[in-house]
Amino acid sequence: MASKTLPYAFFTLLFFHQFHFSSAQTTTVVKATYWFPESGYLASSINSTLFTHLFCAFADLNPTTYQVTVSSSHSAPFANFTATVQQKNPSVKTLLSIGGGNANASTFASMASRNSTRKSFIDSSIKLARSYNFYGLDLDWEYPSSATEMSNFGYLLNEWRAAVANESKTSNKTALLLSAAVFYTSSYYGGLNYPFQAISNSLDWINIMAYDFYGPSWAPSMTGPPAGLYNITRSQISGDNGIKAWIQAVPAKKVVYGIPFYGYAWSLVNANDHGIFAPANGTATAISSDGSITYSQIKGLKNFTAVYNSSIVTNYCYSGTTWIGYDDTNSTSTKVTYAKGKGLLGYFAWHVGADLNSILAQTASSAWGA
Ligand SMILES: *[C@@H]1O[C@H](CO)[C@@H](O)[C@H](O)[C@H]1NC(C)=O
Numbered sequence: 375m376a377s378k379t380l381p382y383a384f385f386t387l388l389f390f391h392q393f394h395f396s397s398a399q400t401t402t403v404v405k406a407t408y409w410f411p412e413s414g415y416l417a418s419s420i421n422s423t424l425f426t427h428l429f430c431a432f433a434d435l436n437p438t439t440y441q442v443t444v445s446s447s448h449s450a451p452f453a454n455f456t457a458t459v460q461q462k463n464p465s466v467k468t469l470l471s472i473g474g475g476n477a478n479a480s481t482f483a484s485m486a487s488r489n490s491t492r493k494s495f496i497d498s499s500i501k502l503a504r505s506y507n508f509y510g511l512d513l514d515w516e517y518p519s520s521a522t523e524m525s526n527f528g529y530l531l532n533e534w535r536a537a538v539a540n541e542s543k544t545s546n547k548t549a550l551l552l553s554a555a556v557f558y559t560s561s562y563y564g565g566l567n568y569p570f571q572a573i574s575n576s577l578d579w580i581n582i583m584a585y586d587f588y589g590p591s592w593a594p595s596m597t598g599p600p601a602g603l604y605n606i607t608r609s610q611i612s613g614d615n616g617i618k619a620w621i622q623a624v625p626a627k628k629v630v631y632g633i634p635f636y637g638y639a640w641s642l643v644n645a646n647d648h649g650i651f652a653p654a655n656g657t658a659t660a661i662s663s664d665g666s667i668t669y670s671q672i673k674g675l676k677n678f679t680a681v682y683n684s685s686i687v688t689n690y691c692y693s694g695t696t697w698i699g700y701d702d703t704n705s706t707s708t709k710v711t712y713a714k715g716k717g718l719l720g721y722f723a724w725h726v727g728a729d730l731n732s733i734l735a736q737t738a739s740s741a742w743g744a
Pocket residue numbers: 421423424732736
């Protein structure tokens with residue numbers, strides 16, 4: 375250890391220059407959930423002590439200016455979101471989520487395809503996050519769906535990170551967090567890889583959407599586990615398959631496992647054949663038009679028989695010809711324990727307003743531990 379002094383001085387210098395002014399934050403755990411006003415659940419009802427991070431959804435991408443905007447009906451609840459949720463937990467961090475499943479993916483593709491429109495997105499998103507007092511930004515582009523769009527997504531992430539670091543330096547504020555919600559596995563529909571290097575270098579983490587595997591709208595002829603952890607056949611889709619692929623591609627500490635606080639209801643062909651993969655006849659429309667149903671609504675159903683399947687790690691319940699696949703405390707705690715065991719950064723749930731009494735949020739938080 376002859377040259378002890380020199381490296382020490384060198385690293386001090388490096389540390390000072392790189393981090394003193396920009397003060398990037400290190401996230402050690404993510405226990406998160408999404409909130410959106412259309413859920414009817416008030417932000418002030420969130421028990422934020424159960425979470426480290428809360429996503430406020432969704433800000434929009436203007437298709438003409440490519441600036442990130444907040445609709446007029448969202449502007450008041452979004453502007454007050456951080457102050458509201460920090461009343462119960464002053465250290466909870468908030469992120470403004472952009473896009474979502476109902477946003478137009480072509481607008482995101484178009485924005486990401488040019489330097490000038492990426493800059494509009496980036497600059498406006500940072501400005502909005504600061505003016506609304508968010509701690510970070512989350513991009514839900516569902517999904518980049520060509521090789522070019524994946525490359526452009528990567529350019530966007532790298533330029534976003536550079537701009538966030540620059541803004542931190544000039545404002546002397548802690549750098550904004552950057553995350554993105556991504557497909558359950560590391561390549562979108564067979565072979566279309568995400569930009570792994572850009573994700574690793576430029577995002578604090580990714581939210582893996584490990585749900586919507588089976589649902590009556592797109593898999594009507596048999597019941598299925600909407601968000602199973604394990605597959606028991608090769609053709610079956612699972613969270614474990616997705617996570618294994620992701621952690622081969624990016625560091626496990628960049629990965630956050632997504633858990634649904636909702637399920638899907640099918641109509642059984644035969645009330646006496648009520649297992650997983652039993653013949654079904656589409657959506658149980660008495661439940662809802664697309665069969666989706668919140669955890670709290672499921673727990674309110676009368677006369678249903680509930681089952682936990684520990685090989686797949688899913689819960690389901692049935693009554694007559696109605697069959698519902700969902701996550702209960704059993705599957706939620708098993709998934710969170712799995713996420714921790716794989717060395718992931720944490721978990722997130724979609725969505726907080728579906729778990730009115732915080733039963734699943736409480737289960738997840740306890741399963742992860744302090
Ligand atoms: C919120 O969660 C904490 C931690 O589990 C619990 O102690 C507290 O009672 C909960 N608060 C409410 C209002 O449910």
